[in-house]
Amino acid sequence: MTNREWLKLIEQNKERIINKGIEAYKESLENKNLRYIVEMDENGIITMWYDVAGGNSFHMSTYNGKSIELIHFCMRNWIDDPIPDNDIEQKLHERGLYKRYLKERESQEVEDWETAEIVIINSTDEQLQGILEGCRQERKQFLVDDEYARTEAENQLENLKNVLDSFKCE
Known part of the structure; x- marks a missing residue:
């Protein structure tokens, strides 16, 4: 043809x-x-x-x-794009976990430039991990x-x- x-x-x-x-x-x-x-x-x-x-x-x-x-x-x-801090922090506020997240940042002694995603990945807090997983699922839903x-x-x-x-x- x-x-x-x-x-x-x-x-x-x-x-x-x-x-x-x-x-x-x-x-x-x-x-x-x-x-x-x-x-x-x-x-x-x-x-x-x-x-x-x-x-x-x-x-x-x-x-x-x-x-x-x-x-x-x-x-x-x-490579999955990093989840913007604003998206994660909004979910944390909605679920009343933002202060808990701030305490986690403080306990890890992270620098200001560290992303929320990295802080939560390095955390053992299951509730924070759940928020991150929810954000990942929303991102995946957007992509499909x-x-x-x-x-x-x-x-x-x-x-x-x-x-x-x-x-x-x-």
């Missing part, structure tokens, strides 16, 4: 491709040891498959030009939100379309 034909097929199946991309994104967050690939064959059949994280496997159909890899996600080297996952899948698909469109040879 030519690049123009692939672009047309992608456009015809865009919503289905994005939905499969959302699924691949969420799976990759849950299974960081795998790389998830969304592929479409020349009949418009969309599939998702996986390889080991960092792998470079591909289907023979892609090699032969009978399918195209559209989207891929691999979170093996993805359909809108966020959709944006990630759309961006990758748009990049592929730009690459296909940039090659003039058919």
Whole structure:
């Protein structure tokens, strides 16, 4: 198939491709040891498959030009962003544990620049640990939100379309 034909097929199946991309994104967050690939064959059949994280496997159909890899996600080297102090401290205030947290900071003799997350990680206080875990779960929920996952899948698909469109040879 030519690049123009692939672009047309992608456009015809865009919503289905994005939905499969959302699924691949969420799976990759849950299974960081795998790389998830969304592929479409020349009949418009969309599939998702996986390889080991960092792998470079591909289907023979892609090699032969009978399918195209559209989207891929691999979170093996993805590092969780630190949870902002404001988010943690807000939860501590809501649960009436802020003073307890301040005492923990004092007992650890931490510097002013130390983050709340680090202080709680180094704490043995189970209630403070529970607050931190709750913040982590909220962060994870944000990352697996359909809108966020959709944006990630759309961006990758748009990049592929730009690459296909940039090659003039058919």
